[in-house]
Amino acid sequence: MKKKHWLMSFRKYDTDEDRWGMDFLKGGRSELASEFGNIVKQYPSTEKLEIIKAVIESDNLPIEYAISGLYGWTQSGADLNLILPLFENVLEKDFSNQEVYITSLAGSLVNQDKTSLKVINYLVKTSLRFKNENAATFVADNANTSINGLYTTAINTLHGDAVNNLLRTRDNSFKKTIFDTVAYILENGPPEISSRNLLSLPLSQ
Structure with missing residues (x-):
């Protein structure tokens, strides 16, 4: 997905669905955040950093998406210096x-x-x-x-x-x-x- 599609998905799934049992993450924020982190891990790129930055700068997107993306980046083997400023900004969030x-x-x-x-x-x-x-x-x-x-x-x-x-x-x-x-x-x-x-x-x- 492109940047605009990811951000649209993040806006749509801004909470976890209230489900019981092992299926409680399905279709909700946590599942999508995990998927985004996995994509960043497999395909680290400038566009992924732009998506993470957009989440951090937004007032209405869950910070969990940015954190999952940053975590995926640390698992990708890509240059960690590129995410240091983004992580510093996350530290100022809840x-x-x-x-x-x-x-x-x-x-x-x-x-x-x-x-x-x-x-x-x-x-x-x-x-x-x-x-x-x-x-x-x-x-x-x-x-x-x-x-x-x-x-x-x-x-x-x-x-x-x-x-x-x-x-x-x-x-x-x-x-x-x-x-x-x-x-x-x-x-x-x-x-x-x-x-x-x-x-x-x-x-x-």
Whole structure:
């Protein structure tokens, strides 16, 4: 589909249909967003970036479409520097129901030679949310990656994921910010997130 057709579809499917069971995504916003992300992954192009930009700049199109498109771009092998400005603009929107994807996107964008202060600030802020987030464990412990089961707990929290992504930062200009954040978490954070940091540190040095 061309840009105008995608945008028309986004306007038509601006909510998820209220359905029961396994079929609840069919025909709704989430299914279309997923499909758009897959298309971007397979066929990254300037036009796809223009579509994503149009969604971000719109006041009446769900930001989920832009986020899915950006996520697809990170999976495509295309130049991630091209989506950094778009992602920074997304960070200024209400993405409260898409934070798992936002944190993953941030992780991809800091794993480049150059990133931005906005992305780093988002990961720092999210990393410090251990103060008001409850961890949930739902993956079996592994003796090679667990300190008394604590690593499993950390990996299933948004703040734990944010810290792990923060430690992937390759831009040395943010080295002090990252060090100070991790040091604070190691001293004041819950045991599960501290254990994850300790396990990640040797891999990120």
